[in-house]
Amino acid sequence: MREQYPVLPGAEPFYAEHGPVGVLLVHGFTGTPHSMRPLAQAYAKAGYTVCLPRLKGHGTHYKEMEQTTFHDWIDSVEEGYEWLKERCGTIFVTGLSMGGTLTLYMAERYSSIRGIVLINAAIDIPAIRTGMAAEGEVPRYLDSIGSDLKDPEAKELSYEKTPTASLVQLDGLMELVKSELERVACPALIFVSDEDHVVPPENADIIFRGIQSSDKEIVRLENSYHVATLDYDQLFIIERSLQFFAKHSG
Template sequence: MNEQYPVLKEAEPFYYEGGPTGILVIHGFTGSTQSMQPLGEAYREAGFTVCGPRLKGHGTHYEEMEKTTYQDWITSVEEGFQWLKERCERIFVTGLSMGGTLTLYLAEKYPEIKGIIPINAAIDLPAMKEFEGAKEPRFLDAIGSDIKAVGVKELAYEKTPVCSIQEILILAEQVRAHLSDITCSALVFVSKEDHVVPPENSEEIFANIASLDKEKIKLDNSYHVATLDNDQSLIIERTLNFIRTHI
């Protein structure tokens, strides 16, 4: 399945070659790499090797996303992980929203991952469950740009395909069932107020991963897209500290 629409400006994947420590940076559902670019650039400036893959069907058009499955999204991040493995001695993974879900998925499957940093990760989306098995409507209104900071906009789709909602529900359920397989170091960020993913998701993640070395940080001044919100500098500072401590 070839993608037919051009990739939007600022939605391109990014690759920065640096030192022997690699960081995989994963964007969220209906979003794009634009939401993770500030983190990617900060990690590059700190001397790390960075990969920010574009999830298949994202950063183009929502009709493209409609044709993709959660396995396609897994393939996208595994390709990025492989790119880092060929260049780095150790790898950390961070992701926002569904990017956080995919971060957890990778940690469940690849125990060699050194540490994970899920940000408002999704494992239980009750508001979306009413669309399980639904054929209509085909699209819902956008879920992007849940940002507290004034004047900041996320590059995300203006419509959400219902069949894509069904795909993220499958992914979330699978990841949720295997949280206890995660043993690597973990730094979990959770926004106190989030209008897309209930904060209880991060509480459950933190409680159920088997990592002995884990920390949870509450974000008091950001909504869902925290990587573009008021706590962006805090996230960057704390993640850099976490990574440097665990190298």
Template structure:
């Protein structure tokens, strides 16, 4: 896929080559690596090798995203996974929103992933279904920057391509149908109040995956982009503790 716009400042992919255990980090739908960079930096400080890919069509211009598909997004994550496999003996993964969807996808396809942490992961967003019926509409309002903490803004598109909504719907359907293939330990973060992904997604994931260890942690002081919100420290500390215990 040929992107025609420069990458926005702050939306660049990030790589930290540290230890022999790697963490693959995925940002979400219409968002950028900016939403996950604090986690990536904390993981690297804790001794992990970290890869935070920029999903195809993201972090440039919404017209780039319109030209991308779920297959392009998956390819971006697969490339990050391959980068880590060349350097690490153990792979873990975490993701926000659609990044959580992609984390589940990778756990379904790569059983060698030892543990996952999902942050307001998306597998069923009924409000998006009506978009499939729209005719002659290319772009919708922005869905990014759903953050409770004042003064914090997510670097995300100010418009949402209708084509991209159809793509994430297809991705969620595919991932949802194979959730039973997820067997690794899973830490599931869910915000009490989320204006993008219904919090009920957390229970649906927990009840559908085959993992013996599947812990749900409620985030009481954050909206959808919890990685930039008031519960950021909680997400980082609990993910590190979970990966230390189960990522072997």
């Protein structure tokens, strides 16, 4: 039986019901809805119906995350998608980091998704496999990977430790999604930070080459690190993604 932990203040999901066009937002690995809330609020203010779920095992305690699998994280996103589908005829998905991986997963399986916005999406992190293959015993918990931010005033709400078991799950998710990239055919806006200390920026190029979308674009972020949604380029990301939604919502 899984131990229950309270949700951290600030890690709550965000929902807003407005127009017939919906946006599903997905936060990253060991993170919380906090990292995507500024985007969610901006989209809601612009008149979109918004769903920003808290992924299972996230926003509570890293020991709870350790007990979840990537299938649990997929379940959380699919539940959000179903919530939007009951309210909207058009749905976009926006994801940060592993949230971008999950966004690609959704686009691979739900052809009705109108378009996707990826922000430093993870598809291939060799350091995970290298770490697991290292000689000696792999520690149960590693240091936090949160708050990779250029802005010294910004702080991400994320776990202070990273469960090794969860990294194995992330690697499995990325491998699955990467193997089926060609199934993605919807329009794609791909943001990538020039300097990212969590996900290699080359991931954006792998995604761009792998997806079959005829309408796809890579946008470079010159003034943010990994958690760009809380960094100096936040307003630029919001502005460009809103333009993307308007262009493709029909």
